[in-house]
Amino acid sequence: MWETFYIKPNEIGVLYHRSDFKKILEPGTHTYFGRHWQVKTYDLNQPQAQIENLELLLRNHQTELQQHLLIIRTAYNQAALVRCGQNWVSVAPNQLVAFWRGFIEVESYIFNLEESLELPSSFVQQLRKISLNGVKKFQISEYEIGLLYVQNDFIRPLEPGEYAFWSVDRDVSVRTLSRIVPNPDFPLEDVLIEKHPDFVAAYCQTVQLLNWQVAIVRYRGKVISILPPTSRKLFWQGVEVEIIDISTDAQLEPRLVAELVEGSAEVKLLSRNCLHICQVPAQHIGLLYINQEFQGQRSPGIHAWWLFGRSFQTETIDLRLQNMEVSGQDILSKDKVPLRLNLTAGFRILDPLRAKSGLSDIPGFLYKELQFALRGAIGERNLDALLEDKGAIDRSISEYIRQKTADYGIEVDSVGVKDIILPGEIKTILSKVVEAEKAAQANVVRRREETAATRSMLNTAKVMEDNPVALRLKELEVLERIAEKIDRIQVNGSLDNILTDLIRINGQ
Template sequence: MFLSNLLRRVQLPKLSIQISMWKTFYIKPNEIGILYYRSDFKKILQPGTYTYLGRHWQVKTYDLNQPEVKIENLELLLRTHEAELQEHLLIIRTAFNQAALVRCGQTWISVMPNQLRAFWRGFIEVESHIFNLEESLELPAEFVQQLRGLAINGLKKFQISEYEIGLLYVQNNFIRPLEQGEYAFWTVNRDVALRTLSRIVPNPDFPLEDVMIEQHPEFVSAYCEVVQLQDRQVAIVRYLGKVIAILPPTSRKLFWRGVELEMIDISSNAKLSPNLVAELLAGSKEVLLLSHNSLHVREVPAQHVGLLYVNQEFQALLEPGIHAWWLYGRSFQTEVIDMRLQNIEVSGQDILSKDKVPLRLNLTAGFRIQDPLRAKNGLSDISSFLYKELQFALRAAVGEQTLDALLENKGAIDRSVAEYIRSKTADYGIEVDSVGVKDIILPGEIKTILSKVVEAEKAAQANVVRRREETAATRSMLNTAKVMEDNPVALRLKELEVLERIAEKIDRIQVNGSLDSILTELIQINRQ
């Protein structure tokens, strides 16, 4: 008994040593493990409990809810255990010109070039797609639909509306146009950009138009109209019947298809037709701005005439109306001359008469331009010329006459000035219709003297008239008395006339006696 107990005591340490050499590992249902012995890969462990003898065994577990796995020395393990790893892992290896998309359930992951990535199979559905970036940077349409609303590293997505066209650029080089739809492109080590142009606007701002025309004729022929003008050509571009652009000579411009082009040769005649003038000047603000930069426009009112100069040389007389010319390669000047009767005022002219009386005169003249070309070529300023000449003529006419002569015959000044000014204007195609002095203003003291003279003259005239009237009245009374003396009937009529006047002022007349004694007897008048 003692020996057996002793043996037990001796063997117990050995038993504890053997038990400590076993290692147990538990893999959860949502996990998977990789078994290592002294850091060497041995196998992949499915969920469960595993026991191994030895203290150098290790298990590294991975959560299958995170399908992508980061395994140390994966490249080396694939060389030695590729078959076993491929059974449990989806291995994605991309070359320098490849990229990949991996779908793990509802999650998408992008794999860039020159990468090695691994994903667990089985627990979550995993699938991969590898794309050759040298063949195309564009992601196929079926993937674009699946990635809608997701932000994926290395992918740039674009959406083109129905009223737009997209221009795709890679490394600042135009690749192709994009119609309506959704697109996605790999941007790995590349600058991918999109510029959208509205199809509603017929003349959008195309980037680098000359490069587009020269280097991408297939795009231009499919989508655009090219306007190429020669040295003496102008183009009017219309869209839906409205002018949208005016192109100068030697220009080159792109428009969307559907515009209307009108080419105009301006080598011999730069004047616009009346219909075209009306169309351009009645357009929108944008068209008016285009016209302002391209046209020389002049309106000639009724009863006027225009003078047209091209490159400083006279070309034609312009009838009333609106006229317009293309500016390119020429300089235009137009002047409008009023052909109606015009008035010119020469006011406040202080002049000494022949007898040294200071006078201030106002003169007006009416004139009409008969030959506008001769008048404009001969005179720089028609109004100034007439004003100066009328001044000279007025001073000469007033200085030759005394104050009394001027006041007695103001028409002499008019005739003298008219004769002088007509002789001066005849050579310039100007007809002077009338000349007249409006006012002769005297100094204050001269006015006082003249007022007294006029007052005395009028008083004398009044006395003469009064004496003449008194004499005539006396003579009339004398003649009446003689008639009554010789004619009793006339006397009686006079009595009745006096009686009638009295009767108009009283109510009742009482006469005693006969009518014969009406002038000699008492007349009693009773008023009631």
């Protein structure tokens, strides 16, 4: 019995007899006598040969198989790349794979993973758009530096370019850092500094401070970082570092105040947690306390100190004349009349240190003492005395408060009662009293004027009696007054007759 097998042009066959490998069949027609022949065909368009029991077949038929197959066997420390025409296939360690020869061009490349995980640049370019199992590709831009990590251990830096690495049995990663940012977040800075000094020396500048030093880091003249004592940090090369000794004097120089306190918003944000700032306005004085001990006074302006290792407290004192109002004070006079008073006082601080050393609350102290002085001055006088001489109250309060404030370096410039507010019923009574007093005064004035008028008339009569000319003038004056009230006067006779008639009329 004969058995015939046809192998297509794009196929290849493997001939078995009773499951035993016999030979590789090329495309064409093949005839064999007997039974139990079997042919398994493979499509050469799929170059990888998926042959069962390949390991066993190679032991017995290696020579024949290698004529038709590209055999690739990788050790534990090897990986391979296979180019099948325009396609690529990766082979992991400890693998045995085979590819058909002849139909599609096949090439293989073995890589020793112990020597290097990196693929040569020639392969990187060919694999640019191809995804392969076990191969990781990275692109480092021209403004970046890549840090290569294998199993989370730093290996080396990567300059801008394309890279590919085997990652079949280990974790390979690249962390990119921008070169245009002078202070990037370096991963595990301390490890880089201690374990990789070559990388640090080639690319970075290290700033390491003692416990009495502060550093200001600038890039192109702009502050980019402020480092506290005992800190250690990496920067790209090219930054400027100014190290400041704060062991003896923590106050900033005027140039640093202008740069860190009055500079840009970004710089102010950097220095916000590093500085104690005190702004003393004009006509004020500043008091400085370091670790709760007084250290001196500060003139008007902006002052700043490094906070590290010290506690600062500053307070500004106004040296100008200040005003204090003591309003709505309800007090009984000596004669038990309830009064409400408003007091105002002007004061200035002459010795700020003595005032703050002796008083914890200057306005509160003044307010309380002015209250006491006002109550004492009002309680010692009755209502009439208060209303007659308000100045006595001011003098009494002024004398009292000046004695109280002299020991604290405070000068009271002026004290005065602005308002004395009486109860409603007291106001009514006082109004009646005033009204009666004014009525009596008006009556006295009226009587005095009447007496004066009568005396004047008597004096005038005596003058007229002794002097006829004066009497005549008076008569003319009366005639003039009458003429002002009459539209027309007809005179018959002489002026003497008119006067005589008028006198007669008045007599009737």
